[in-house]
Amino acid sequence: MNKQMTRAFATGLLAAAIALLIYLYFSPTQDLSVEKMKQKLEKDDYVVVNATTYHQQVNELARLQKEISAMNKVKPTIKQKETKKQTTSKQKTNSYHLVISSGTTSAEIGQKLEEAGIIHSREQFDEYLKDHHYATKIQIGEYDIQQSFTFEEIAKVITKQK
Incomplete structure (x- = not known):
């Protein structure tokens, strides 16, 4: 390749890049409405909820997790008492x-x-x-x-x- 061919190739690349930029800049963009976006997401198996519903669900989840951990703390105590009763009765009999x-x-x-x-x-x-x-x-x-x-x-x- 000589000097002129390299310049011609570079000019062609520059012209293609400029043409692509002009096309993207002036082409009309598709603004999707909220409903169309929801439909598209639901079609792709996504779940769409608003912010208040999301925060309510997060708070409910946190409350339930606290409740479960409190129950788990009580549960071993109950099991220990039952085991002691069973052990005592078995030892007697x-x-x-x-x-x-x-x-x-x-x-x-x-x-x-x-x-x-x-x-x-x-x-x-x-x-x-x-x-x-x-x-x-x-x-x-x-x-x-x-x-x-x-x-x-x-x-x-x-x-x-x-």
Whole structure:
């Protein structure tokens, strides 16, 4: 490219830019009315509300959030009270008189305690007794077992350990 071609190209670009500016400046703009804008926005799945409605909704949302947080603060307190009542009533009613005779295995003891509702899993209880070497130390006798006892407490009772 020589000097003249470059100048001609630059002049063409300048003329095109000026023509585009003149067209945009003098072309009539479409002013959309409020109704037409609302219709266009609603057509595109937007929701249109005025400022007062918007502020009312924001205030209502804030009020409801405060109400929910206040309810959540009260709710755990109520649950704690109910849990304490249930625990107390279960402790009073859920004791089991366990009789261990000669030849009773730790698995059989676990089964009896599970059937009585003292423990949830006889397998876990049997495994606990074996892992902590209580299974070989079980003593013959009669024992009162509470539902609130842990595996360790039950093991100490039936092995007569302190």
